[in-house]
Amino acid sequence: MIDTQNLILRAENVSKKYHSGGVDVKALDDITIDIKAGEFIMITGRNGSGKFVEGNKTTHLPEKLKMELRLSQLGYIFQEYALIAELTAIENVMLPAMMLESSKVAKSKALKMLSKMNLQNKVKRLPSQLSGGEQQKVAIARALINEPTIIFADEPTANLDSIASKEVLEIFKSLNEHDNITIIMITHEPEELVYASRIIQLSDGKLV
């Protein structure tokens, strides 16, 4: 019997194999993970242990939630920032909001988000004119603009120096604690695990 109280996401009996170097590798081997609202989860493990697949396959939602959870309620943050090169910081941030609101409203929300990230003076810069940490903060602002319930972050600090990494993690912590956003983050860095409310360690496709 599944306890669905506060359950926001469930990955149930998930298996995934991939083929690498002529060998079948079990990325996920029949694992089940429940994620509750408001958790700050870090998924960790060695390369090839299935963290990335896990981060992107947690799609088994309780029926009730399935109806409520829309794409706009999910925010994605990628290791490589994934900003649109031709758009300025504010244009990148306002883009998801433009799906739902007028461009005027989207712009004002984007400005607010960028101010929250202390980037109010760099709104008109293109990604190529921003540092790695600044680009990641723009990506976070973009992920937040539609007020998501869950944020998926795939090694968001992998390309950042220690100062910028700490800034990003503090932002996640604040979002989790003050805005009650559920955060699912994949990381390689053991020192980052202190920010998590729960750690999921994978090894050879199994939960450890």
Add this chain to the structure above:
Amino acid sequence: MIKQLKLPFYLAFQYIRRGRKWTLFLTIFLMTIAFINLIFIPSLFSGIIDGSNKQIINTMTGDIYISPQDGNDYIGQKDEVLQKIKNIDGVDSASAKTLVPARLKQGNIAGSWQTFAVNPDNDRNVSNISSKIISGSYLDADDVDQIIIGRQIAGGTDVEENALSLKGATVGEKVTLVFDGKPKDFTIKGIYNSNFVESDKRAFITEKALNQIIPSTKNKASTINIKLNGSANQDEVIGKVKNLNMNAKVYPWQESTGLMKTVSSSFASINVLLSITSVTIAAVTILIIIYVTIINKRKEIGILRAIGIRPYIIILSYVFLSAIYALAGIVTGTAVFSLILVPYFEAHPFVLPICNAVLVLDWQNYIIRAEIIFFVSLLAGFIPAVIVTRAKMLTAILGR
């Protein structure tokens, strides 16, 4: 609806505004070439047909021509008929030609060239032969032993039909017109070159000269050519000429095109084949350009999907991008064509035996071809965008 189109248009606009300028320039350049390729050959064919039609009008028939009724050799009361025709609204001028029943020869060389008697003053107003003299001068009304001959009669090593000509006759030399076995010598007063082989196989003497040789042809014409003023309606004038009841047949110039009708019809068939080829080449070129552009933006498409932009918005943004490329290509192509190619070929026309051909843009054809290239571009943007947006989001983002 407009709100839903705003975001894809915004994306397409930003791709162009902030994308690589060199790539944008090359893309528009290729679209321009594809469009010019599509309109060049039809315009050249239009130019050849238009040029040859003008040659027929200006050197042979005028806008309207009148022939004797079947069974008659001549139109009678020529001077009165000409006067009545000149008084009709829409008629600029009219000129009568009388076919001279004589054989033209020089020494031992004789040919089956047609010789006409004209009133030089009238003929100047209808035909442009008087302005095509390349040696000597045109006839005067009082000339009675002077003749002008076309370049194909005079001949010369650079003449297309030299073998059938007088092989190099020059101004001042004598030629003979033989009437019913009686010869009459004429001095070549001028040689003309209209660049229309059929017209350049004719010779002209004055009415006064013909009347002296064959008095029975006085006030008679084999044909009357009418030149209309710019705004005149051809059918209306034909109707008014017919109402003169002069016992003759009245035709628009189009009825005398003969050879050119076949040429025009062949050009139309060639044009269709070339158009299909050009459209195919343009379509494939555009498809490759847009496909390469979109494949290079696979990562961005993945990002857009990941941040919640719906696939149809992404697809539409590339359709708009293609539309902008196509419009830029059409506008640039039209500008290059109209402002560079057309003036260049007007200054350096293609020299053909029927006319000096320039490029003539048929606007109806132009619009059809612009529409074709536009819709092909939309399709070329749509197909690869659909393929790429169907790829797995993360595969696209990570470039796997």
